[in-house]
Amino acid sequence: MRFEQTFMNFILQHQERHNRTYHFLILMDAIISAAKRIQHYYLTGALKGNLGLVGSVNVQGEEVMRMDQIAQEITIHYLGSCGRVIHAVSEETKEIIPINTEGGRYFVYFDSLDGSSNVSHGLPVGFLFGIAKRNLDGPEDGHLRAGKDYRAAGMFVIPTGTFTLALLDSGTWRFHIDEIMNFVKPIQVMLPEDTRSWELSFNEANRRAFAERVQAWIAEKERKYAFRYLGALAGDFHRILSNGGLFMYPAIVNHPNPEKSRPKGKLRLMYEAAVVAFICREAGGDAVDEAGTPILEIQPEEPHQRTALYVGSKPLVDDIAQILRG
Numbered sequence: 001m002r003f004e005q006t007f008m009n010f011i012l013q014h015q016e017r018h019n020r021t022y023h024f025l026i027l028m029d030a031i032i033s034a035a036k037r038i039q040h041y042y043l044t045g046a047l048k049g050n051l052g053l054v055g056s057v058n059v060q061g062e063e064v065m066r067m068d069q070i071a072q073e074i075t076i077h078y079l080g081s082c083g084r085v086i087h088a089v090s091e092e093t094k095e096i097i098p099i100n101t102e103g104g105r106y107f108v109y110f111d112s113l114d115g116s117s118n119v120s121h122g123l124p125v126g127f128l129f130g131i132a133k134r135n136l137d138g139p140e141d142g143h144l145r146a147g148k149d150y151r152a153a154g155m156f157v158i159p160t161g162t163f164t165l166a167l168l169d170s171g172t173w174r175f176h177i178d179e180i181m182n183f184v185k186p187i188q189v190m191l192p193e194d195t196r197s198w199e200l201s202f203n204e205a206n207r208r209a210f211a212e213r214v215q216a217w218i219a220e221k222e223r224k225y226a227f228r229y230l231g232a233l234a235g236d237f238h239r240i241l242s243n244g245g246l247f248m249y250p251a252i253v254n255h256p257n258p259e260k261s262r263p264k265g266k267l268r269l270m271y272e273a274a275v276v277a278f279i280c281r282e283a284g285g286d287a288v289d290e291a292g293t294p295i296l297e298i299q300p301e302e303p304h305q306r307t308a309l310y311v312g313s314k315p316l317v318d319d320i321a322q323i324l325r326g
């Protein structure tokens with residue numbers, strides 16, 4: 001009998017190869033346990049009536065969904081139980097969440113249920129996370145880390161059970177869930193160079209509110225590439241990783257309804273944009289903001305800072321970045 005390599009065996013060998021400690025394994029075990037439990041609650045959400053609204057508004061000014069709360073509580077439970085996390089930043093909580101401030105080793109930035117517009121329909125959503133490490137050589141001031149300081153970043157596409165993890169200088173790996181709910185069969189992911197499969201992904205409804213130069217760039221490129229949009233970052237970026245192309249959530253600069261304008265972008269830097277940018281870099285791609293600045297270089301000033309995002313195949317990112325830098 002032969003069985004696929006498990007995620008835990010993969011990461012154990014990775015740590016051994018790099019003479020690293022077991023602390024990271026314990027943290028990853030916690031994150032994987034959280035994702036599996038969120039997957040279970042999401043799969044049974046309609047049945048148990050958990051796909052509705054709670055009736056309150058979160059730090060982003062968005063209506064909180066019951067599943068947002070459930071995913072948050074599950075994640076905080078497991079991050080707390082592993083003892084390896086100093087503090088966490090979560091999309092659902094205004095303040096930084098202190099966990100094991102004395103004994104912890106890592107900072108975790110996460111959005112445990114991304115793609116809220118898909119939740120009430122039970123459609124694909126994502127669990128996104130970025131991991132940074134405390135300063136082991138001197139005093140630690142707990143400052144928010146830029147994406148370039150992340151040690152790892154990952155995303156689960158729920159409920160399809162696909163897990164993608166990028167490790168600093170060690171590539172981007174995809175795992176699939178097997179019949180006993182183990183993540184197995186690590187496959188290294190590199191963005192395809194063959195442009196025939198490349199796609200563009202953005203919310204077409206906002207196109208007329210993008211900057212003129214971005215609209216012009218899209219009008220030129222859309223003749224060459226297919227268009228796909230799920231409305232959940234994890235799902236849309238998962239496709240880009242497989243087929244190549246560009247996912248973009250540009251700044252919304254002149255929306256007819258001023259309330260919908262987002263000159264600074266919509267997506268959150270620390271637990272959305274920097275996570276997919278890190279995964280993309282380790283898969284041979286790149287990511288920039290509305291000024292053409294590399295996403296991983298942006299130093300966060302506050303936990304829920306927003307940014308525009310252009311992420312995907314390097315030639316396309318370089319091309320749009322040139323336009324954005326003017």
Ligand code: FBP
Nearest residue numbers: 113114115116117203231232233234
């Ligand atoms: P949430 O974290 O509130 O779900 O917002 C993020 C997100 O849903 C992304 O997953 C997705 O890429 C984008 O917003 C969709 O936004 P829109 O519905 O405006 O296209």
